[in-house]
Amino acid sequence: MSHPWFSRLSASALATVIAVAAIGAALAACSPRYDWRTIQSNEGAYAALYPGKPTGAAREVAIAGRRLPMTMDAARVDETLFAVGVVTLPADDAALREAALASMQAGLLGNLGPHSADAVKTRKVTVMSAATPAVALAGVELQVAAVSPQDQSPRRLTARLVASGVHVYQAVVLEAGEAARDQRQAEQIDQFLTGFHPF
Numbered sequence: 001m002s003h004p005w006f007s008r009l010s011a012s013a014l015a016t017v018i019a020v021a022a023i024g025a026a027l028a029a030c031s032p033r034y035d036w037r038t039i040q041s042n043e044g045a046y047a048a049l050y051p052g053k054p055t056g057a058a059r060e061v062a063i064a065g066r067r068l069p070m071t072m073d074a075a076r077v078d079e080t081l082f083a084v085g086v087v088t089l090p091a092d093d094a095a096l097r098e099a100a101l102a103s104m105q106a107g108l109l110g111n112l113g114p115h116s117a118d119a120v121k122t123r124k125v126t127v128m129s130a131a132t133p134a135v136a137l138a139g140v141e142l143q144v145a146a147v148s149p150q151d152q153s154p155r156r157l158t159a160r161l162v163a164s165g166v167h168v169y170q171a172v173v174l175e176a177g178e179a180a181r182d183q184r185q186a187e188q189i190d191q192f193l194t195g196f197h198p199f
């Protein structure tokens with residue numbers, strides 16, 4: 001199935017998240033509604049706790065100078081998008097994983113909209129795998145506020161990036177409009193990000 005956010009892909013492929021958030025913003029309701037459910041993606045090799053039923057799409061994207069397959073599953077709650085993107089590498093290669101992580105992070109920041117370099121907050125995080133027993137994976141979390149170049153509305157991006165084996169992941173929350181102006185969804189954002197577990 002074709003999804004509209006893939007029509008706006010940049011060379012980095014991570015404009016997908018921004019485009020999904022822009023589409024349908026006018027449909028935002030007065031108050032957020034969360035219907036949490038655990039989704040397991042065998043294709044994407046992860047489990048995640050989504051606040052609604054996600055929809056997905058897949059295609060090849062440009063990451064780290066290569067054309068690689070990427071899947072994206074996303075659920076929207078009013079003006080906020082909760083999404084997991086997965087890039088599949090051709091081999092279990094540490095150098096390629098690092099290059100893909102750097103490319104994905106640069107793409108997220110580059111496509112968010114105008115913001116100063118010091119507006120980006122990053123920190124190291126531990127992402128637990130879905131294995132039994134769980135394996136601790138080193139990841140990075142970033143948060144940045146910006147202004148949409150399309151409609152000049154505020155945006156706030158919170159994302160975790162991590163890699164394991166042949167998969168490179170981005171768990172992303174993109175808030176737009178009024179949702180991006182305060183911390184009213186801080187608990188839900190944390191719930192989504194900590195509920196993401198690669199296989």
